[in-house]
Amino acid sequence: MDYTFDFNAVSLAPLLKGLWVSLELTVAANVIGIVFGFGLALLIMSPFKLVRLPFMLLVEFFRCTPAIVQIVWIFYCVPMLFDVFLDPITMGVLALGLNLMAFNAEAYRASIQAVPKEQIDAGIALGLTPIQRILHIVFPTAFRASVPVLLTNGIVIFQQSALVAIVAIQDLMYQGKSLATETYRPIETFTVVALIYFAVSFPVTQIVGLLERRRQLLVS
Amino acid sequence: MIMSFSLPLVKMQSLHKSYADGAIQVLKGIDIEMKPGERVVVIGPSGGGKSTLLRVMMGLEKIDSGSVTFDGKPYISSGSSESKTVIDMSVRRSIGMVFQHYTLFPHLNVLQNLILAPCKVRGEAKSKAQDRAQTLLERFGLGAKAKAYPAQLSGGQKQRVAIARALMLDPKLMLFDEVTSALDPELVGEVEQVILQLAAQNMPMMIVTHDMWFARNIASRVIFCAGGVVVEDGPPEQVLGSPKEERTKEFIDRVFHINQ
Ligand SMILES: Nc1ncnc2c1ncn2[C@@H]1O[C@H](COP(=O)(O)OP(=O)(O)OP(=O)(O)O)[C@@H](O)[C@H]1O
Numbered sequence: 001m002d003y004t005f006d007f008n009a010v011s012l013a014p015l016l017k018g019l020w021v022s023l024e025l026t027v028a029a030n031v032i033g034i035v036f037g038f039g040l041a042l043l044i045m046s047p048f049k050l051v052r053l054p055f056m057l058l059v060e061f062f063r064c065t066p067a068i069v070q071i072v073w074i075f076y077c078v079p080m081l082f083d084v085f086l087d088p089i090t091m092g093v094l095a096l097g098l099n100l101m102a103f104n105a106e107a108y109r110a111s112i113q114a115v116p117k118e119q120i121d122a123g124i125a126l127g128l129t130p131i132q133r134i135l136h137i138v139f140p141t142a143f144r145a146s147v148p149v150l151l152t153n154g155i156v157i158f159q160q161s162a163l164v165a166i167v168a169i170q171d172l173m174y175q176g177k178s179l180a181t182e183t184y185r186p187i188e189t190f191t192v193v194a195l196i197y198f199a200v201s202f203p204v205t206q207i208v209g210l211l212e213r214r215r216q217l218l219v220s
Numbered sequence: 221m222i223m224s225f226s227l228p229l230v231k232m233q234s235l236h237k238s239y240a241d242g243a244i245q246v247l248k249g250i251d252i253e254m255k256p257g258e259r260v261v262v263i264g265p266s267g268g269g270k271s272t273l274l275r276v277m278m279g280l281e282k283i284d285s286g287s288v289t290f291d292g293k294p295y296i297s298s299g300s301s302e303s304k305t306v307i308d309m310s311v312r313r314s315i316g317m318v319f320q321h322y323t324l325f326p327h328l329n330v331l332q333n334l335i336l337a338p339c340k341v342r343g344e345a346k347s348k349a350q351d352r353a354q355t356l357l358e359r360f361g362l363g364a365k366a367k368a369y370p371a372q373l374s375g376g377q378k379q380r381v382a383i384a385r386a387l388m389l390d391p392k393l394m395l396f397d398e399v400t401s402a403l404d405p406e407l408v409g410e411v412e413q414v415i416l417q418l419a420a421q422n423m424p425m426m427i428v429t430h431d432m433w434f435a436r437n438i439a440s441r442v443i444f445c446a447g448g449v450v451v452e453d454g455p456p457e458q459v460l461g462s463p464k465e466e467r468t469k470e471f472i473d474r475v476f477h478i479n480q
Pocket residue numbers: 239240244246264265266267268269270271272273
């Protein structure tokens with residue numbers, strides 16, 4: 001293959017502008033995911049079937065449909081069905097945030113249910129009320145345990161955010177596509193785009209690994 | 221003699237307890253009376269219901285029928301409906317328990333583990349609880365560990381902290397369920413010393429242990445429990461030394477054999 005690479009054609013400015021949008025989407029979606037995911041986790045663990053079942057269905061809906069379908073559905077169907085018109089970024093945040101909320105709810109649920117029964121028994125023996133046990137034992141222990149999964153989910157959402165380019169949000173992927181068309185340099189452009197995604201995600205996955213190793217030491 | 225001396229501290233009457241909706245009968249009519257200042261060691265084969273008995277006493281398990289009074293007050297009774305057990309919470313607060321498995325709260329340091337219940341349950345001022353906790357830790361040789369997290373402690377230290385944590389609530393009765401079983405042999409002594417220290421202060425206790433040396437040294441009374449009933453009950457010299465019941469004798473012979 002006699003292809004001469006020319007990375008000079010790839011101007012970083014629009015890509016970094018796009019990265020900023022991607023990061024905004026990611027951070028906002030994570031705020032939704034971390035906060036409302038917790039609420040959703042409590043709902044799917046409700047002792048009342050009538051409360052639990054619809055929310056379990058909601059979680060499964062998000063986990064069992066492609067994120068890109070969810071994004072497109074929210075973009076095209078929400079305005080038509082509900083007559084709500086939001087700016088594209090807000091729609092993007094909503095789509096990614098709801099998706100993340102479902103995955104995080106599962107992470108919270110798993111770690112809440114993994115709190116050892118012995119810890120709860122000790123709490124009862126110390127005279128803590130059910131609410132106190134939940135607030136001072138279950139939640140702090142569970143939250144710590146779920147941090148690695150929350151971070152992993154959060155960084156997956158950063159990558160999924162590339163999908164919003166399809167609905168013309170000017171994120172990193174979108175800027176990459178425009179740049180590639182303008183410059184006729186798709187190889188160089190998308191290589192740089194990939195490297196930028198990597199540069200952001202890689203440190204986070206390393207932190208997750210570190211946390212998990214430390215946790216293993218702590219529990220053993 | 222003071223009048224209250226003859227009043228039992230604990231009076232269990234015909235306690236019945238099963239698991240799995242009655243499929244597994246564990247306690248089949250337990251009657252135990254415990255006087256103040258008594259240290260009752262419960263021994264018996266695995267699966268005999270020793271842990272269940274202590275967990276019932278701690279109010280961690282429902283019962284099928286029977287009752288427990290504590291210090292003259294009704295504590296546990298099987299309620300009117302089948303599945304209901306009535307537990308008096310204020311009585312429960314005067315009982316402390318230490319478990320076989322480590323149960324320190326991993327996200328709290330030693331001091332925070334100790335003051336959590338006093339501050340939350342009794343509304344004690346934080347500074348006062350901290351002072352008491354520090355004193356208790358020093359007494360147990362853990363003064364330097366106040367700021368350590370459970371993960372940084374040895375098994376023996378964890379169990380000593382767990383004992384201190386229970387004592388923070390000034391219990392009138394302490395329950396110990398095989399608190400040294402999960403420990404490396406060289407760490408067993410330090411935990412047993414702490415319990416012996418409590419015994420020297422006349423703390424009433426019920427202890428489940430497989431350590432016959434410890435049983436002999438701590439007990440003022442030994443109960444051999446098997447198949448969900450009390451098989452033999454008496455002073456340590458008798459139950460451990462020259463048991464009357466054949467089943468007790470067999471068990472003691474076997475356990476001593478393992479211990480040596
Ligand atoms: N939560 C539970 N659900 C069902 N069965 C149980 C439960 N807890 C205990 N059991 C059963 O009850 C019986 C008595 O158990 P228990 O733990 O009280 O015995 P133990 O005398 O403490 O034995 P060990 O010396 O092994 O600790 C056992 O057969 C056990 O399998």
